[in-house]
Amino acid sequence: MINRRQHARYRVALPSTFHGERIEGEGTVVDISTGGCRIRSEASVFTGDYIGIAIQLSGETATLTVDLAAVRWSIGKEFGVEFIRMEAEQQERLRAVVTQLERISAHRQGHDPESRDPVAAEERRTQR
Numbered sequence: 001m002i003n004r005r006q007h008a009r010y011r012v013a014l015p016s017t018f019h020g021e022r023i024e025g026e027g028t029v030v031d032i033s034t035g036g037c038r039i040r041s042e043a044s045v046f047t048g049d050y051i052g053i054a055i056q057l058s059g060e061t062a063t064l065t066v067d068l069a070a071v072r073w074s075i076g077k078e079f080g081v082e083f084i085r086m087e088a089e090q091q092e093r094l095r096a097v098v099t100q101l102e103r104i105s106a107h108r109q110g111h112d113p114e115s116r117d118p119v120a121a122e123e124r125r126t127q128r
Helices: 088-110 118-127
Strands: 010-020 024-032 036-041 050-056 063-075 078-085
Touching: 010 036, 010 088, 024 088, 036 050, 050 078, 063 088
Parallel strands: none
Antiparallel strands: 010 024, 010 050, 024 036, 036 078, 050 063, 063 078
């Protein structure tokens, strides 16, 4: 299977609300990138829907606002969206959040010996 994703996604748990022509609901953003996100929700959202999204970022009072997002897939209680239109200030906030998540991810990988060199990690375990 080919991975067509253009942007790395990072796991999160961020409260969100969304609205569209046929839908209004709330959910949890479970992964995010600069190009889109995956939302878990009880609401019925369908592939091809267009929605606006407000995402509550950790430690911030103002929500991150996506003016227009296209629902690219919907399976069960989850759906994936591509961000289509955001104000420049909101895009910059999103980039800052993703940059922070990249740093956290790299830091965690850098401190995991097996992610750096699994052979050396195995040798250390057997020498004990």
